[in-house]
Amino acid sequence: MLLSILQIIGLQLVLPAAFIFSLWRIKSENKLDWIIQLLFTVIYIMWIFLSGPWDWLGYYVRYVWVILLIPAVFFSWKKTRSLPLRTTLNGSQKITRGIHIVLILVFGLYNVSVFSSYTTQEEAIDLMFPLQDGTYYVGQGGSSTQMNYHHAHEPQQYALDIAKLNSFGSRASGIYPKDLDQFAIYGDTLYSPCTGEAMEVRDGLPDLTPPEMNPEQPEGNYAALACEDTDAIVYIAHMQENSIMIQEGDTIQKGQPIGTVGNSGNTTEPHLHIHAEEEGVGIPIKFDDQFLTRNDLVRTN
Structure with a gap:
């Protein structure tokens, strides 16, 4: 049970805070990496908002992340709007981009599973x-x-x-x-x-x-x-x-x-x-x- 509690705290409190803060303080050299990080952050917040067990921490806590995400998107966009769409990346930047793309695919599939759960073709x-x-x-x-x-x-x-x-x-x-x-x-x-x-x-x-x-x-x-x-x-x-x-x-x-x-x-x-x-x-x-x-x-x- 302690493990479940730690998982809830990690997935629903620590990680959303870290991802939103990272987007807010982004230091990207091009718009494409900002878009990729933005997509990942939005997809993760959507997943945890829809599928997290929010009766443990408080049902309305999940709206905090949506509220905080909005200014994070705005301020990160202000930092990157004048940057070029693409730039040449070094090795570590390529790895970071690749990790974000993989995470977008993983949590994107999670969200597909979430949305598929809302309906059934069987007679109820x-x-x-x-x-x-x-x-x-x-x-x-x-x-x-x-x-x-x-x-x-x-x-x-x-x-x-x-x-x-x-x-x-x-x-x-x-x-x-x-x-x-x-x-x-x-x-x-x-x-x-x-x-x-x-x-x-x-x-x-x-x-x-x-x-x-x-x-x-x-x-x-x-x-x-x-x-x-x-x-x-x-x-x-x-x-x-x-x-x-x-x-x-x-x-x-x-x-x-x-x-x-x-x-x-x-x-x-x-x-x-x-x-x-x-x-x-x-x-x-x-x-x-x-x-x-x-x-x-x-x-x-």
Whole structure:
């Protein structure tokens, strides 16, 4: 977990600051190298803006980099606008240019993967959003593994992991607290996303202290719902111990309370996991006809 925290700090704070500062203070001898460095910086900032897990540092922090990028572009252009388009380069300058071009290609492909995750050609089922008391953040979601690690696993390929943001735009008080109550979503009521029948229900597993996990019972406390007008089964997982309000075989109504968000099962922190399967294959979910991906917000209050 410490490694993940360091990666987030490095990729989302240190590197953007370094790249924007480097563009701002650029000492290029020609316009072409300025254009190449500008393209790389913009493409990197776009990638981290769209695909970074911003619920850790604060959802609105990502806009800081966009705001800082604008004057960096302006002042760097003022320094280079009178330069020739091209000049003869020495060995180290050629290496620097080559590195920037390679990075443009790498992060350009990353951005292609990000944009590809926003849509799917498969038919989706439309559900009611199962949370109703705050601003909710999609941490995993979309149709590519870069935006949704679940996409690598066929039964859960369109699964969503959802957190809740506090007033600071973060999912918790602190970077990674052990107190479950410090997570904004912990204990929030879950509502049935459809009318149907409860096919499977499990309760009684303990809520774990982060980063403890239970890989032997990955769903934790969960409910599997057979929704009307579809052959898919909707799974809602990691629910709070002894919070489930329905039993196997119950008929349930859309919007009916069914339990609360917990931290049971194979999970590193409290969140809602929801996915739909049809004959063991994951199918897309929409809420109010919206296909959600990482960094989307759902405001319910």
